[in-house]
Amino acid sequence: MKRRQFIGYAGVGLATAIVPTFASYLPANAQSGGVSVQWLGHTCFLFTGGGVKILVNxxxxxxxxxxxxxxxxxADLVLISSQLLDEGAVDGLPGNPKLVFTAGSYEFxxxxxxxxxxxxxxxxxxxxGINTAWKWQQGGVNILHLGGAAAPISLEQKILMGRPDVLCVPVGGSDKAYNAEEAKQAIAVLNPKIVIPTHYRTQAADPNACDIAPLDEFLTVMQGTTVRRSNSDTININSGNLPDSSLIQVLSYKF
Structure with a gap:
């Protein structure tokens, strides 16, 4: 039986929140179906579609x-993968968005x-501890955000995850997330249509306190896979025009 849980509020605090084409690369403000994906740095994204805004990490x-x-x-809803400060800091978010941080089935x-x-x-x-990967469909697009996954994907997990249209996958390594080779293995298991790499070293890093690798290491490991680079931090993806095989989409962050 499907387990139903409750969704709490970000303002209440973590302890009390229990609770599926080739992408159409359109300008961020284009009026199209599907979902808008905005990269806010590290593993943090804002997904907008179907009249709902979902903020992750x-x-x-x-x-x-x-x-x-x-x-x-x-945002209307905040999903977090863990309570580490690079994936679960909800203090100061505007409004009073609802919050989910525990594995399980939800409806919003x-x-x-x-x-x-x-x-x-x-x-x-x-x-x-345990990382929570998040799967949902928004604007007709199947999304899977792996958060800070560091372990291989089991058969049971693969069944729950399905084949995503959009996969946000950590690639920079360290003790708490996939390195380039591990990310490649996860991609092979999940066979996503669009891969958005996350959790890699950029100029945002404090050089004395950041142990993750730059994006180039992942792109080298993934040689042979088509790579598209955007000049923007945001793309719109339409469910009617997705690629048949995996494509890597790199978003830009405006410092």
Missing amino acids: PFRQLGCTAGYRLPKVS KGIQLQGIAIDHDRKGGKQF
Whole structure:
């Protein structure tokens, strides 16, 4: 039986929140169906579509995120993958968005969400605990955000995740997320249509407190896969025109 859980409010605090073409690369303000995906730095994204705004993994400015702007954007729902400060800092978000941070099945404004537990380290979760990967459909597009996954994807997890249209996958390594080779293996398992790499070193990083690799290491490992680079931090993706095989989409961050 499908387990139903409650969705809490960000303003209440974490402890009390229990609770599926080739992409149409259109200008961010284009009026098209589907979903708008905005990269706010690190593993933080804002997904807008179907009249709903979903924010994933807002962070604090420290270490690898020191030079990014705080993602204080308006959202209806906030999903976080862990309570580490680079994936689960909800203080100061505008309004009173609803918050989900625990694996399970949820419904929000007609959107079905699935939080899937996967280890946040390579030691069975003993070092950094459990990461929650988030799966949902918005604007007709199947989205899977792996958060800070660090463990291989099991058969059971693969069944829950399905084949995403858009996969946000960490690629920079460290003790708490996939490195380039591990990200490649996850992509092979999931066979997504569009891959958006996350959790890699940029000029936002504090050089003395950031141990993740730059994007180039992942792109080198993925040689042979088409790479598209956007001059914007935002793309619109339409469900009617997705690629048949995986394509890597790199978004730009305006410092």
